[in-house]
C-alpha cells in the first residue's frame with residue numbers, strides 16, 4: 001500500500017492543514033476523540049505528540065501539555081494500546097512526533113514495526129541526527145514503509161537542506177524561525193527564507209511549522225509552500241475544553257474559512 | 258600548556274566522531290545544528306592557537322590564581338593511613354574549578370564573534386564563574402538556575418546579580434540542574450546567532466565534553482608537575498574526584514587516563530541511599546539513553562522519561578553523567594563509588610576540623626570515600642577539592658546538631 005502521506009500530497013498540493021496534538025491530552029483517553037474530531041472537521045494530517053519529560057525544542061505550552069499527559073499516565077505502550085484498531089475509524093495520515101530517548105529505549109526497530117502495525121505513517125524525531133539515521137535506521141524505516149520527516153530552519157545551509165530533503169520522506173518540515181515551539185516571532189521577516197525554499201526545487205512537499213496560529217499566518221505559509229502545521233495554538237484551544245468536538249470545529253473553522 | 262594535545266591514540270578520549278566508546282555524539286534538533294556544528298569545526302583550532310593559549314594562561318595565572326596548590330594534608334593522611342594530597346581548586350577566584358572552563362569558553366566566544374552569553378547552573382558555582390568572566394569581558398550574561406537551587410544556594414544568586422548577570426528561574430520538572438540546562442538549551446535555540454552557551458560540565462553535545470575536559474585539564478597537568486616536585490613521581494596511586502556532570506573529574510583524570518598504574522575513583526551522589534528512590538548515583542541507577550543531546554548513562558523510567566534525581570548537593574543533583582565518564586565506567590578504567598548525604602556532611606565537618614578547610618558539599622562527597630578505599634600506607638592519593646564550602650554554610654549549619 002502506498003504511504004497515506006504520499007497519497008495525500010498526490011491528491012492535494014495546496015493548503016494542507018496539519019494539526020499537532022499531544023497524545024493523552026487534555027485527558028488520557030482524549031487521544032482518539034481529538035483525532036476523530038480533527039478528521040471530521042477538516043484536518044488533512046494529524047501529528048500526535050509523544051510526551052517526553054525533557055522536550056528541548058518545545059516552548060511552555062507544549063511542554064505543559066506533555067507534563068499533563070505524563071501525569072495522566074501516557075506512555076509509548078499506552079499510546080500504542082490507544083492506537084490499536086484506530087484505522088477502522090480514521091483514514092487521514094498520522095505522524096508521531098517526539099524525542100529520541102523513549103524510542104531508543106523501546107527499540108528503534110520495534111517502534112517502527114509497531115507504528116506500521118497500528119497504521120502510523122510517519123515519524124518526526126527532531127533530535128535524531130541525519131548521519132545516524134542514514135547509517136543505522138534508514139533501512140528499518142524503509143522496510144516498514146514508515147516515513148521519517150526531517151526539519152530545516154532559516155539557518156540551515158542550502159547544501160544541508162538538499163541533503164535533508166533527500167533523506168526525508170513524505171514531506172519536509174520547514175521551521176518558520178529559529179525558535180522553540182509557540183514563540184510569537186514576526187513571520188514577515190521569514191519571507192526571504194520561504195522564497196528561498198520555494199526556489200530550491202525540493203523533491204518533497206514542504207509544510208511550514210512553528211508560529212502558525214491563525215488564518216492569517218496559515219494563509220501566509222500556504223502562499224509559499226504546500227501547507228502548514230499548527231501546534232501551540234491548537235493545544236491552547238482545547239486545553240480547557242469541555243466539548244472537544246465543538247472546540248475542534250470552531251478552531252479549524254476559523255482557519256479554513 | 259597541554260590543552261590541545263593530540264589524544265587520538267588514547268583509549269579513553271573522544272574519537273573523531275565525538276564519541277567515547279558508544280557514548281557521546283550530538284543529538285541536537287536542527288535548530289541547534291549550526292551552532293553546535295560551528296563549535297565542532299572550530300574548537301580545536303581555537304584551543305591550539307598560541308594567542309588563545311597565551312591569553313588563557315595569563316588569565317589563569319593572574320586572575321584565577323593558578324597554579325592552585327597541591328597540599329599535603331597531614332592530619333587527614335594520618336587518619337586514613339595514606340599520603341593524601343588535596344588539589345586546591347577551592348582557592349581559585351570564585352571558589353571552584355568552574356572558572357577554568359568559563360575563562361576558556363569566554364575567550365572562545367569572543368573569537369567566534371558572540372556578544373551574549375548564557376549558562377546553566379546547579380550549585381551556582383558555574384553561574385558565578387560565568388557571570389564573573391562576562392563582567393571581565395563586558396558581555397551580557399543570562400544564567401538559568403532551578404528554583405529549588407535558587408533557594409538552597411542563595412549566596413551564589415546574590416553574587417551573580419552583583420556581577421551583573423540576569424538569573425532566570427527554571428520552574429519546570431524537578432527545578433534543579435537538569436531543568437536549568439533544558440532552559441539554557443531552549444534559549445540557545447531561540448537566539449541562534451549572537452549567543453554562546455557556556456555549558457558548565459563535561460556533558461552535552463559534542464564538542465562540549467571534550468572541550469570542557471580540555472579546559473579543565475590544567476588540573477591534572479599541574480598535579481603531575483607538583484607531585485613530581487613533592488614525591489619524585491608524577492604518578493599517584495589514586496586520583497579521587499566527585500562527579501556531577503563530570504568536569505572536575507575530567508580535569509583531574511585527563512592526563513592520567515592512559516596511565517594504567519593510576520587508579521581513578523569517581524564519586525557520585527548517593528543522596529539518601531542508592532536504592533532509596535532519592536539518589537543521583539547515575540552509574541548505579543542509569544541506562545544508556547540521551548540527555549541534553551549526548552548519548553550516555555542516565556536515570557530514566559521504563560518508558561524512557563528522565564527521572565528526577567536527588568542529592569543534598571546542588572552541583573551533583575543531575576540524572577546523567579558526561580559521556581567520557583560513562584565510558585570510563587563501562588570499560589572499568591575508573592572505579593565508581595557513591596557517597597550519601599550523611600557521609601558527605603560528615604566528611605565536610607571532618608575536613609574542617611582536621612585541616613581547617615571547609616569544602617563544598619560536592620567535594621565533600623569525594624572526601625567521604627577515603628574511609629572506604631583500602632589504601633596501603635605509602636599510597637599517594639590526590640583528592641580534587643573542587644570547591645569551597647562558603648555557599649553551603651546554611652546546609653552545613655542546618656545539620657550541625659543532628
Ligand SMILES: Cc1ncc(COP(=O)(O)O)c(C=O)c1O
Pocket residue numbers: 353354355379380381382383457458459499500501502503504505506571572573617619620643644645
Ligand atoms: C565545587 C563543585 N564541585 C563539583 C561540582 C560538580 O560538577 P562537575 O561534575 O562538573 O565537576 C560542582 C557543580 O556545581 C561544584 O560547584
